[in-house]
Amino acid sequence: MIWPGKEKSKEEKEKETSPLPAKNFSTGPEDLLAYGFDSSGRTGRPSAVAWPQSADEVAKVLKHARENGMKVVPRGAGTGMSGGAVPVASQAGISSSLLVLSMERMNRLLDIDSGNLTVTVEPGMINGRLQRELSVYGLFYPPDPTSMEFCTLGGNVAENAGGPRALKYGVTADYILELEAVLPSGEIIKTGAGTRKSVVGYNLAKLLTGSEGTLAVITKIKLKVLPIPQEIITLLAVFDSAESAGHAVSSIIAGGTIPRTLEIMDRASISAVERYSPTGLPHNAGALLLIELDGHPNTIRDEAGKIVDVCSKLDAEVTMAEDEFAKDALWKARRSLSPALYNVCPRKLSEDIVVPPSRIPEMLASISNISGKHGVPMAAFGHAGDGNLHVNILPEDLSQGASNITALLTDLFARTLELGGSISGEHGIGLTKKDYIGMEISPAVMELMRGIKRTFDPEGLLNPGKIFPKEP
Numbered sequence: 001m002i003w004p005g006k007e008k009s010k011e012e013k014e015k016e017t018s019p020l021p022a023k024n025f026s027t028g029p030e031d032l033l034a035y036g037f038d039s040s041g042r043t044g045r046p047s048a049v050a051w052p053q054s055a056d057e058v059a060k061v062l063k064h065a066r067e068n069g070m071k072v073v074p075r076g077a078g079t080g081m082s083g084g085a086v087p088v089a090s091q092a093g094i095s096s097s098l099l100v101l102s103m104e105r106m107n108r109l110l111d112i113d114s115g116n117l118t119v120t121v122e123p124g125m126i127n128g129r130l131q132r133e134l135s136v137y138g139l140f141y142p143p144d145p146t147s148m149e150f151c152t153l154g155g156n157v158a159e160n161a162g163g164p165r166a167l168k169y170g171v172t173a174d175y176i177l178e179l180e181a182v183l184p185s186g187e188i189i190k191t192g193a194g195t196r197k198s199v200v201g202y203n204l205a206k207l208l209t210g211s212e213g214t215l216a217v218i219t220k221i222k223l224k225v226l227p228i229p230q231e232i233i234t235l236l237a238v239f240d241s242a243e244s245a246g247h248a249v250s251s252i253i254a255g256g257t258i259p260r261t262l263e264i265m266d267r268a269s270i271s272a273v274e275r276y277s278p279t280g281l282p283h284n285a286g287a288l289l290l291i292e293l294d295g296h297p298n299t300i301r302d303e304a305g306k307i308v309d310v311c312s313k314l315d316a317e318v319t320m321a322e323d324e325f326a327k328d329a330l331w332k333a334r335r336s337l338s339p340a341l342y343n344v345c346p347r348k349l350s351e352d353i354v355v356p357p358s359r360i361p362e363m364l365a366s367i368s369n370i371s372g373k374h375g376v377p378m379a380a381f382g383h384a385g386d387g388n389l390h391v392n393i394l395p396e397d398l399s400q401g402a403s404n405i406t407a408l409l410t411d412l413f414a415r416t417l418e419l420g421g422s423i424s425g426e427h428g429i430g431l432t433k434k435d436y437i438g439m440e441i442s443p444a445v446m447e448l449m450r451g452i453k454r455t456f457d458p459e460g461l462l463n464p465g466k467i468f469p470k471e472p
């Protein structure tokens, strides 16, 4: 007689099939649910979640996935707005199961080299935590996505994130010195150099920056940092209309003053913030600009004077934040915009177009026209100084269905491109914009990009269904 074997516990089964210790690997339904979405509103369902704690463990997970016919979706904190971290099989046209590779437990600060103004981190470190650690040394890391209190530096690299300070200081790619990454084959590579300059072959570190988890898994990041500026002045300029605010943006930039931030909020954005978390913004204003200058006190006072002149000529009322409390209140209002608009419209879509700053007034007028044409309310806010507007589409009910939204987005992107712009300034293509990428990128360039993907990832192991539209 054969005795039936004892039923194996969940932990025992996981141990047999897991590439990592049980605490770092899960097939539990609550984890599969929690790791199935990001901030784009898109959802999917993985078959497993892994939390590696070293590059070797990342390599083990990739090997396990390959051997078990699974595909791998790298993930930071899931704050992405284009669906890059969402595990989708059907939209990717595949039948394989998906494993989410969460980098959040690889979150150590490895080194601050204040002599050479560099810092080395693991990818799961939160951007805002790095800012606080650096401030103790009188340093800062300029890229400051508005989500900086909850997004990871690995996610920032993978999306080439920007933020309000990008106007003066540039985006993530401008600060990358060296990356460690695990290739889909499991090989661990180092690319770039620890020095401030290096021209040795193709710049693969920059190529991985903005690759949205489709080429390799980033496991270590060496970044440039800067000394904290001597003084910061924060101005609030209140305008009667979005168009006047737009003219102020292009005049400030054309006048040769580069503030560290030049953020715009239109009327719909202001009223959403005041409904969500009142901070005393002027809710009857047509638009406002939040402007910051940093540097030597004398220089920035001169620059602030020039900006006040430009805004006053456009009938704006300009005030200066008098203390840290007043500055924080303004930034709190700016940072709460995304949740405030979700509060107004849980179905909202957030677009991320960018145009040359001189075309901002025309773009703002076009947004208003497109909203009227399709009968769908829209709000615009964002990093106007570098031309990057977060256009939020706020369908009032389900009758404003998918085909209308597709037509609206096509009009929005077409107008952006007509004005010399680009359909994504910082959120990337991911899932949400892959059907529109062909509006901007020619077939020849697309084929080069597909060739790069094939070179890094011949089996299509990493992040299937992202960036590229379905091949004809």
Ligand SMILES: Cc1cc2nc3c(=O)[nH]c(=O)nc-3n(C[C@H](O)[C@H](O)[C@H](O)COP(=O)(O)OP(=O)(O)OC[C@H]3O[C@@H](n4cnc5c(N)ncnc54)[C@H](O)[C@@H]3O)c2cc1C
Binding pocket: 038, 039, 073, 074, 075, 076, 077, 078, 079, 080, 081, 083, 084, 085, 103, 123, 144, 145, 146, 147, 150, 151, 152, 153, 154, 155, 156, 157, 158, 159, 160, 161, 162, 163, 164, 212, 213, 214, 216, 217, 218, 219, 338, 339, 426, 427, 430, 463
């Ligand atoms: C309220 C709000 C405000 C925002 N403001 C800004 C802003 O001002 N500027 C801006 O640029 N973005 C902004 N974003 C978007 C988002 O925060 C950024 O894109 C951020 O860089 C994503 O980081 P994450 O850790 O959440 O990455 P995730 O969303 O988890 O992943 C994003 C992409 O990166 C890939 N990825 C993540 N980690 C790795 C890794 N280690 N190796 C390889 N691939 C990886 C994923 O596969 C995915 O494709 C905002 C989002 C929200 C919700």
